[in-house]
Amino acid sequence: MSTPATYHHKNLPSTIINAALDVIAESGPSALSLRDLARRAGVSHAAPAHHFRDKAGLLTAVAVQGFGLLADALAEAQQQTGDFLEVGVAYVGFAVGHPAHFAVMFRPELYRADDPELIAAKALAGESLRQGVAPFAASESGPASQDAALAAWSLVHGFATLWLSGNLPAGLPADPREAARHVASVLFAGRG
Known part of the structure; x- marks a missing residue:
């Protein structure tokens, strides 16, 4: 069985950050879910955690x-x-x-x-x-x-x-x- 072509990314962290920015722009930082970002990026649900550890790590990035x-x-x-x-x-x-960056940058409770x-x-x-x-x-x-x-x-x-x-x-x-x-x-x- 072959792996979907969307699984492999040259720069997965960047892809996940861009997906996160889309979510933040649409619904705010509280709407972020690593599992949802993995789905949007077409990768396993563990992939975002591998790169960012958790939501705070992603928002730090x-x-x-x-x-x-x-x-x-x-x-x-x-x-x-x-x-x-x-x-x-x-x-x-x-x-x-x-606006998505700006929504996160001055909210230190969201990141490390x-x-x-x-x-x-x-x-x-x-x-x-x-x-x-x-x-x-x-x-x-x-x-x-x-x-x-x-x-x-x-x-x-x-x-x-x-x-x-x-x-x-x-x-x-x-x-x-x-x-x-x-x-x-x-x-x-x-x-x-």
Whole structure:
């Protein structure tokens, strides 16, 4: 008896992560089941556990990937413009473009927060954000600089969360990047 062609994958962990992202986008992280992901990937029910051990391991991999993608998006915006406003817009663009990652990344109860790869990915994303906020925060000094960076992050993270949950008022531009640019420019125009 032959094995189904779908059983063999060149990169099964990536296939499982992609299937998990689909489930999270459809129904949220609580809907994940390793058995269901195995079915979706066309592999044995033990295959996801072999690669990720359990649901927390899989969600750790999702968060690692998400923080890496976020770091790349922020660094690219910083290199292109050097402007905090555009780094903030890139943050919102990442959240809207990768809602399943975003749904996991800032929920440490879902994953192994002490995972070394996760810690490194979070640090890289944090550094990319700090670099993007640096021109804005430079107008402040000492603890005020840290407070400015936190305020800037809070603004774009909050905006992204409100956009994704459909809780922003009508009348904003239909494109999330343009809407974020519009809202953030009220506070930050000419400051970065």
